[in-house]
Amino acid sequence: MVTTRGPLRTAAVVTAVFATATAMTACAGAGGGSSSGNPNSINVLMVNNPQMVDLQKLTADNFTKQTGITVNFTVLPENDVRDKISQDFSSQAAQYDVATVSNYEVPFYAKNGWLASLDGNISSDPGFDQNDILKPIAEGLKGDDGHVYAEPFYGESSFLMYRKDVLQAANITMPDKPTWQQVADAAAKVDNAQPGMRGICLRGQPGWGELFAPLTTVVNTFGGTWFSKDWQAQVNAPGFTDATNFYVNLVREHGEAGASQAGFTECLNDLEQGKVAMWYDATSAAGSLEGSGSPVAGKIGYAAAPVNKTASSGWIYSWAFGVQKASTKSAAAWKFISWASGKGYENLVGSQLGWAKVPAGKRTSTYDNPDYQKLAGPFYAQTKESILAADPRNPGVQPRPTVGIQFVDIPEFTDLGTQVSQHISAAIAGQETVQAALDAGQQLASSVAKKYQGK
Numbered sequence: 001m002v003t004t005r006g007p008l009r010t011a012a013v014v015t016a017v018f019a020t021a022t023a024m025t026a027c028a029g030a031g032g033g034s035s036s037g038n039p040n041s042i043n044v045l046m047v048n049n050p051q052m053v054d055l056q057k058l059t060a061d062n063f064t065k066q067t068g069i070t071v072n073f074t075v076l077p078e079n080d081v082r083d084k085i086s087q088d089f090s091s092q093a094a095q096y097d098v099a100t101v102s103n104y105e106v107p108f109y110a111k112n113g114w115l116a117s118l119d120g121n122i123s124s125d126p127g128f129d130q131n132d133i134l135k136p137i138a139e140g141l142k143g144d145d146g147h148v149y150a151e152p153f154y155g156e157s158s159f160l161m162y163r164k165d166v167l168q169a170a171n172i173t174m175p176d177k178p179t180w181q182q183v184a185d186a187a188a189k190v191d192n193a194q195p196g197m198r199g200i201c202l203r204g205q206p207g208w209g210e211l212f213a214p215l216t217t218v219v220n221t222f223g224g225t226w227f228s229k230d231w232q233a234q235v236n237a238p239g240f241t242d243a244t245n246f247y248v249n250l251v252r253e254h255g256e257a258g259a260s261q262a263g264f265t266e267c268l269n270d271l272e273q274g275k276v277a278m279w280y281d282a283t284s285a286a287g288s289l290e291g292s293g294s295p296v297a298g299k300i301g302y303a304a305a306p307v308n309k310t311a312s313s314g315w316i317y318s319w320a321f322g323v324q325k326a327s328t329k330s331a332a333a334w335k336f337i338s339w340a341s342g343k344g345y346e347n348l349v350g351s352q353l354g355w356a357k358v359p360a361g362k363r364t365s366t367y368d369n370p371d372y373q374k375l376a377g378p379f380y381a382q383t384k385e386s387i388l389a390a391d392p393r394n395p396g397v398q399p400r401p402t403v404g405i406q407f408v409d410i411p412e413f414t415d416l417g418t419q420v421s422q423h424i425s426a427a428i429a430g431q432e433t434v435q436a437a438l439d440a441g442q443q444l445a446s447s448v449a450k451k452y453q454g455k
């Protein structure tokens with residue numbers, strides 16, 4: 001498993017990765033329109049995460065050699081690729097046949113008629129084995145009509161990571177399924193257990209996919225929600241308020257240094273470097289923590305996402321491939337998706353690049369594979385359980401107006417979540433009260449809600 005910031009990730013990507021991706025894109029004949037008139041050439045627009053860079057490396061010598069279909073890749077950082085995909089797919093310009101979309105975009109892209117249904121392709125390609133896709137991942141890539149509109153390349157949930165040795169020295173046994181109060185109590189006990197070590201790391205960096213990725217899962221399990229079923233904003237309601245106060249107080253009292261600017265990368269570094277004893281975040285982080293050269297490999301324990309009022313609380317996220325509805329290359333596009341999202345591709349990566357680089361988190365067969373189990377022994381079972389426990393259609397204690405665990409599945413959420421997160425981050429920094437932050441958020445959410453009320 002490779003650590004990437006996928007969902008929840010900012011657009012910042014290691015420069016070397018971007019340079020490599022850009023160079024490889026150029027070699028692949030990048031640029032929309034280059035496949036025009038050629039039924040055996042497709043254009044693929046995708047995010048420049050490391051797993052996608054590996055995909056580029058393997059495509060020509062494997063997929064193209066087997067099928068005769070040339071793939072012209074255009075690869076961009078996350079924010080840029082989201083903008084470009086939105087522009088091309090919303091206009092149905094068909095400059096690109098296939099693009100990487102996530103379970104955030106798929107439902108409203110499908111509703112807007114921007115994505116082609118893949119149901120017919122799936123039924124005519126039994127070797128793809130749709131039933132092997134982990135159910136929460138598969139559900140997140142369906143439209144409101146129940147049709148499949150994208151296939152996953154990799155997926156993740158969230159869980160608690162903790163230093164087994166530090167907790168053991170403090171006579172703390174972390175349950176497999178802890179409550180948030182148990183986590184907070186443990187954080188207080190191990191705070192300063194070692195020189196310079198804080199109790200826990202929680203994201204405080206502003207962003208809908210940074211701070212609000214973990215915080216919204218806490219809101220859900222504390223009984224809150226962004227919107228009621230009939231689109232009434234609930235940002236300063238009791239459940240949302242209780243969760244935010246808990247989160248802000250925990251990170252202020254026992255969290256990492258510079259918490260208001262700490263995101264996925266900063267927390268990963270803090271846990272690896274012994275600056276924190278625990279961390280709640282993406283399951284994809286485990287690959288780095290247990291990887292070759294990690295100073296904490298073998299020292300980390302993994303537990304389910306902490307809960308309060310719900311049975312589970314982990315998020316769900318996947319990067320997936322969807323076909324633009326206006327594409328005239330749907331048959332070739334499906335062959336590429338079937339290959340890239342299929343079992344055979346994972347075996348290819350495992351044999352040629354190593355099992356640590358397999359784009360996991362999407363197939364039952366991956367977690368049943370002895371080679372993968374050997375590599376991911378400390379965390380694969382908990383990762384699978386976390387994904388299977390996630391329910392994107394029912395993540396809280398009340399009905400929701402749309403799907404989503406760590407986000408609300410509407411286009412406006414990227415801006416809404418980011419603006420409200422800036423206020424919460426200020427509260428973590430001590431520059432604003434939680435109540436003032438949530439009151440400001442309520443006004444923003446109420447403005448967004450008006451568009452949907454009565455529909």
